[in-house]
Amino acid sequence: MTDIYEVIQTASDQHVRTLLRLLCDSDYNIKSRTVEFHGMIETLQPTSTSLIIDSTCCSISSDRKRKRDPLEIFYCVNCKECFIDEENDEEACSYHPGEYDPDRESFFADHDEEIHGRLDDEDMFATYPQGYHMSCCGDRGDTIGCYTGLHVGGNRKLKPTGSDEDEDEERADEEVEEESKVVKQETD
Template identity: 45%
Template sequence: MEVIDLTNLPISDDEGGAVSREELENAVDDMTDARLRKIVIRLADRIPAFRSALVKEAMVVSGKKRKAVPRWDVCANCKEEYDISGERDDEECCYHSGDLDADEDYFADHGEDCHGPMDTKENRAQFPQGFIWDCCDENALSEGCETGQHVSGGKPKKRR
């Protein structure tokens, strides 16, 4: 059986021009989150089939009152997005339970009076090997030392 790739076929716009899927993806990637949310809600209001598909992708019915809740959450431990309606696995989440501290030996030549504090967001990003987890004594590049199920609550509420 031959597989036909339709992903790069052009999409017609309102002016009759053709827009490729890649061009559309690039436009979406360049939008602000706020603009994208407005467009999604506007489409859901105007197109019942879009609204129905969006509800199926974004919401689940939960609890005794059968209330619709967001389907996706971010784990408080590993910070990964997960489907709350999916089957839970005791090893789906890999994380560190401790705190990340600057490794004084790694930054031995780093005088805070001259170079500023060692433990900064910039240094953590630029020198992850210079920070040690106090839960396992591994550096920031190491995979989590604990596993478990995802825990709700890692996503800050969206600003409107």
């Protein structure tokens, strides 16, 4: 199976745009999540304003035509928000680590799973978090999380191929392999 993260990292911009368009065209949920993620990413990207100081009159103006390198943005598997490493600290992520239990007595009192869908479904929880209680603290699912900590990235960073880090890792792996062989020979 193809490593999709490697494909995304190495494919042309046009290829990635085509993949995204096809995914959005094929599934409404993917399309709506893409719109949501786009909004999150837009708020995280720095403005492309560069300050230019005019030495003759000491004025500062902005140059919006300069492009800045986009930041690498990650998706937190806990709070379901996008983030950048530079802003990831011990209080960046807030979520409920427990399970969600449907409020069958009041919120979902008239719910028919054959008509409306299963209550133990993540999509149902995402749509109606106020109808669930969290096992970790008893609060409703739409409240601020009871646990705070670092964001946990759900996507992978790929190292550039041929980097010194790759070579160092390969050497370390080879050393561990050699040590394992020596230990095995000594025990035999």
